[in-house]
Amino acid sequence: MTEAGADTVPAGTGGAPRSDLQAEIAGRILAMLAEQRPAPGSRLPEQRVAKELSVSRSPVRTAMQFLEAQGFLRSEKGRGFLVARLPEPGEAAQEIPESRLSVIHDRMLRDRALGHIGHEVTEAELAERYGVSRALLARVLARLTGEGLIERLRGHGWGFVEMLENDRAYEDSYEFRIVVECGALRARHFAVDRVRLETMRRQHEEIMARPESVTSEHWFQTNTAFHEMIAEFSGNRYFQQAIRHQNNLRRMREYAEFTGMARARIEQSCREHLAIMDALAGGDLAWAEALLRRHLTQAADYTSLEE
Secondary structure, three states: OOOOOOOOOOOOOOOOOOOHHHHHHHHHHHHHHHHHOOOOOOEOOHHHHHHHHOOOHHHHHHHHHHHHHOOOEEEEOOOEEEEOOOOOOOOOOOOOOOOHHHHHHHHHHHHHHOOOOOOEEEHHHHHHHHOOOHHHHHHHHHHHHHOOOEEEOOOOEEEEOOOOOOHHHHHHHHHHHHHHHHHHOOOOOOOOOHHHHHHHHHHHHHHHHOHHHOOHHHHHHHHHHHHHHHHHHOOOHHHHHHHHHHHHHHHHHHHHHHHHOOHHHHHHHHHHHHHHHHHHHOOOHHHHHHHHHHHHHHHHOOOOOOO
16 A cells, blocks of 8 residues: 555456445445536545545445446546546446445334334344344444434443434424525525536436436435535525434435335426526525425425425
């Protein structure tokens, strides 16, 4: 290995990931590309990816070499890995075996959302329930911790974050969001970042082109990113914190309910988001607020994965 800041790309690579961890990382890098939409040709340093995913650089390098063989990344001597192309909505790289970590991660979220496991759990209980080793469980818990969905308690226990336990809590959440998100549009320092807005528009248009291929993770990320973007435009960190907290509360329930969401509903939500973005681009904040209020009010009446 070269000095700490360098990106090296060994030759003779490109086969399928050799371990569950490498497969998991390859999938998460693809998800990161789909969410952040970096420009083709931009650098993707191993060290930054490893830090963002909370893993070491060695499996990150192997995963990136695999994604290079798949055409998502390319490498240049002295520059490391660069983005070659972005994944289409719902697109997965070929030959990535299903990661057991992702399977257990999603099962745990659904089980918590459905009340099959309690708010507080121990590692022994989780290892027995899911039939996994302590090493794999540790990686699942690390990912959930990074997502802000679980935290270590004093002693040996873990506690899931607060979630929307029932329909009343869900309705209250939407009532709160209507006040906060619409209020963000009236913030003194509200300013539209047009580059960010155009990137978000492209993400929605890509989903509209292939709604049947959208995964729960991809939809949740795109949907929450849209609402957090509006809060960020406010220039007020308290709006941002409030919306981010609401999104975290919704995550477990919406993971569990995604399979019941009609594809027509995804398309409708995208159209509503695009209309709001059109109003923002045109500088008509009053119309954007009216559209956003209607969007959230209608979503509150929907019983499965809203928006």
